[in-house]
Amino acid sequence: MQIARDILLHSYRSMRTIREFEERLHTEFATGEIPGFVHLYCGEEASAVGVCAHLGESDTIASTHRGHGHCIAKGVDVEGMMAEIYGRSTGVCRGKGGSMHIADLARGMLGANGIVGGGPPLICGAALSHKLLKTDGVAVAFYGDGASNEGTTLESLNLASVWKLPAVFVCEDNGYGEATGASYACAGTQKDRAAGFGMPYFECDGSDFFAVYETAGEAIAHARSGKGPVMLHVHLARWYGHFEGDAMSYRASDEVAQARKDHDCLSAFRTRTTGAGLLEGASLDDIDSAVRTRIEAAVQAAKAAPLPEQEDLMRDVYVSY
């Protein structure tokens, strides 16, 4: 499979932006300045980016509590995201949502979600909009291995099939729901579940951008062509705790180190693209440093940004009331 240079560069930039964003949040959280719960997507970047590479702005995604990566991959404003996480009025949600509720409907981003399994039903609706409004769009639900057991998710697989919706169910399987292993919590297999709800099943290694890109391409094309929904099962590893503050005693001491060493989507991407002469190391270096600068600026801007005002408390509960 040939991938155009600009897509490669864009994808690398997105993955690097997510990585930098998350690593920086990890450091910043430790200072105590970031309020609330923060769930990092580090190590899973290729999934969001490989999937979203096939989506246009009018396609729709729904995300999870671990949503920063999906937001960035779908094009949500990074500075606005950072400000949101800091609870500033310049945040994409004016500081009223925080990390778990970043959304940008204008960019087809239907929201991170504090409710496990909250997204899949919404995505059935977004897919229905695409179908009835004939936008040629698809709607993509990202959800975790833990969420793959929620009734809302399972019902949505069935509903999407019954309505033959242009929906893509991306099960991001990082092996854990909080501190519980998927091997404990998920009986059977995702593959059989896909069959159980009458949809094609795709799977791939989520640390390999090229594998995700290719498999997601097929899966999304199927849904977009009107043949009904699909499931894409992405195998991943999360590099930090469930949320910031989690000591991760339930994981073998070298599990994360191993993943960082052997399953780093960014270094794999670099090795492959430079090795094959698709991209030059220098271009990637340029991206790395541009991203670093951008995130630094985003953090500084967020810290300096104004807080919400009293009137924001009562605002936007309703369109009219």
Place this chain on the structure above:
Amino acid sequence: MQIARDILLHSYRSMRTIREFEERLHTEFATGEIPGFVHLYCGEEASAVGVCAHLGESDTIASTHRGHGHCIAKGVDVEGMMAEIYGRSTGVCRGKGGSMHIADLARGMLGANGIVGGGPPLICGAALSHKLLKTDGVAVAFYGDGASNEGTTLESLNLASVWKLPAVFVCEDNGYGEATGASYACAGTQKDRAAGFGMPYFECDGSDFFAVYETAGEAIAHARSGKGPVMLHVHLARWYGHFEGDAMSYRASDEVAQARKDHDCLSAFRTRTTGAGLLEGASLDDIDSAVRTRIEAAVQAAKAAPLPEQEDLMRDVYVSY
């Protein structure tokens, strides 16, 4: 497979009792004397009876809105059921539950249920009780094809596998959920769903008592032996509308007639048992007439029974308050 004579006679009596109970309710409902919603189990008798033949009083079942058959098969008092449906104080629930809420915990009958998909989670709990209290018992959830799509049902399949519960999930597939065909509402297959949640799958023709008896025997033995939950998919036809009052315009005009002709569990049972010399026609005739007398008496008793009293309104909301 050899089935003891007393089991055969008991099973025939149960099926006949259900049939007579339901046919009589059909007639009585038309007179306007029976309040509320009534869902008849006619045509599906062999499922409840073939499954419950393998259960003792200390095993547990949970039923549905179409619950009369399960109750009778599990040994709930028929006179008390009739009185309940008539809203009398002599009813098994003192007239406070009605058709959709008949229960008898002392007989391991955890309740009919007005909520589609309400029973499977409860059965996980009952199975957990059996497991932890070491009763050697199993817990059985009856649920329809329509209910097979509810999140509660699907989550329960997973939970039962994760906890390795002695639970049996009996999907009574009569082809319809209300006025909607299962072919429309259920994507994929029940078999793949069982696999998707890691449990063995069994299926049988629900109009054939012997098929149900045999298959349920295997399925229940598996669960009882501690090997974890199973799914039993029973193919059925319902002989009346979804509830009394349903004109059934969504069904081909001969569909029910055909089922009554070719898939009548009672006449199939009679043909087979008398043909093979297992039972004599006269014994079955005796049962038929005894049952007829019993149901007639139950109806008369129900009609003559006292109504609940004012004090019943406030009673039994809590054990103590």
Place this chain on the structure above:
Amino acid sequence: MSKKSFRQAINEALRQEMRRDPRVILMGEDVAGGQGGSSGVTDAWGGVLGVTKGLYTEFGPERVLDTPITEASYIGAAAGAAATGLRPVAELMFVDFVGCCLDQIMNQAAKFRYMFGGKARTPLVIRAMYGAGFNAAAQHSQALYPIFTHIPGLKVVVPSSPYEAKGLLIEAIRDDDPVIFLENKVMYDDEEEVPDEAYTIPFGEANLTREGNDVTLVAFGRMVGFANEAADRLAKDGISCTVIDPRTTSPLDSATILDCVADTGRLVIVDESSPRCNMATDVAALVAEEAFDALKAPIRRVTPPHTPVPFATVLEKLYLPDVGRIEAAVRSVMGYKARQEA
């Protein structure tokens, strides 16, 4: 103008709005009925009590969508569709089933706009039947509007007659916020004159169905009719009542309630929902805080007891508020003498 039943009024509202705006769609269990059936007849039911009958035939399978029996996914789908350009009217059948899908209503649809800093619009209507009196027992007879009223981000409509139902449903469909629209199942055959053309009744504007000087009655949904009857009976004894139908519990027309209490000085609230944390307590608290000065007597509530809804007819009758109990409550506040006066 012609006599229409509550059922017809709702059907007509849906039909007219679907004709007017192609983005309005319907979904729910058997809102058409017959999909996958052996006769090939579709639009077989038009909802479990026939309220949406004929809409599938007119608007087809793209706009009248039968769903599997999976409330969480299709109510959530309705929310998702609403946030992305459609204007879905989702039918939950019995409001009692909200326990299967509350999250999608409470944490998703209701909160999108606020959580997302004002960037979402969720023009969603959820229709559902409520109420006792149908011998439908504990899981098919609840009122539950207090639960929705409690949740910021939702609007809640409880129409009291066919005329009200049509105008309020059209308003709900045109509204840009999530609206819970509750239909008392016992009222579907009630009839009255209802305009043939489309019209709207604004939310948050109470309707005074009687005006009087002695006692203010606030009643919701089916209870409005009971309150009017009680008022008519009381009038014969010279007790004159104002009867307020707030129409929507959220937003609530507090101003009208407070004005009327300022005039009458006495308040009785009639609410068929369970008595704790319900609309009767809500209105009582409003008045005890903001019209305290005007009050000449205790605020009386006429509600069911704190029990599930019983099945048997005799018990269900005892359970529900009735005209007699409303009358008695009014007489008791009329007869009230403060201890210091007595």
Place this chain on the structure above:
Amino acid sequence: MSKKSFRQAINEALRQEMRRDPRVILMGEDVAGGQGGSSGVTDAWGGVLGVTKGLYTEFGPERVLDTPITEASYIGAAAGAAATGLRPVAELMFVDFVGCCLDQIMNQAAKFRYMFGGKARTPLVIRAMYGAGFNAAAQHSQALYPIFTHIPGLKVVVPSSPYEAKGLLIEAIRDDDPVIFLENKVMYDDEEEVPDEAYTIPFGEANLTREGNDVTLVAFGRMVGFANEAADRLAKDGISCTVIDPRTTSPLDSATILDCVADTGRLVIVDESSPRCNMATDVAALVAEEAFDALKAPIRRVTPPHTPVPFATVLEKLYLPDVGRIEAAVRSVMGYKARQEA
């Protein structure tokens, strides 16, 4: 007796009851933690905020059951287990997740006994965290006890301190009805003297944390502490308050509330739940009906506004009732002059 945190008090109550009665079991998401993990360490979390830490180690996997993330099925399983011989304590983590499992609570557990004519017993406890102040935003900060209080068949406990938490939780576990036990997440590190042995605090018996003559304050959960602080401050200005902690919203100790209002004639209610159809309205309605005579001033409610819970710290502070607002409400009722008097 020793100083214990709210977290420790709850842990100890669970441990002591599990030791006492082998039918008491625990279930929930990561109530142990570590099942299926690669390190082999179990009891890795003991709940998301460490409240159940150590119980898995003591009681093992049969009695401390980690669940998949499927609230409807495991809360329903807890109800089913309760009806068949066990005494489960199920943890819902954040009460906000009740939208995923309300049916099993509202239509199953709560109604079994009534629907089944008194033949069921459902000794189920559902523990969950509630409350704002944690920057956990709109889906992890709600109070929601009004919803449970509204539902007949449930008991609802909102403990206000470590001492209260331990005694009320032991009572809940020994109770034979379904109990919703709500823990304010901001209070887990609060400490006070708590007896080491097991003890119970009966439901439906309010606790008077202050006694005074001028104003009755009724507050729930974390708000009790705020009300006490306000009372202490007001005392310095000679305003003497009774502070009532009802402990349970269902059953509610109406008698104590009415008695106190009879003495003080003035009532302020502090409730951190959303303002419509909440406990503040519930108590206000009770008093406006049954202690009307005694009232010398309007009943004031101190609650959050009718909005979801905002994320940013500044907004969340404005959202929550605080000591200053309680003080102001008390002063306003003290300063109240009826129009006719004025």
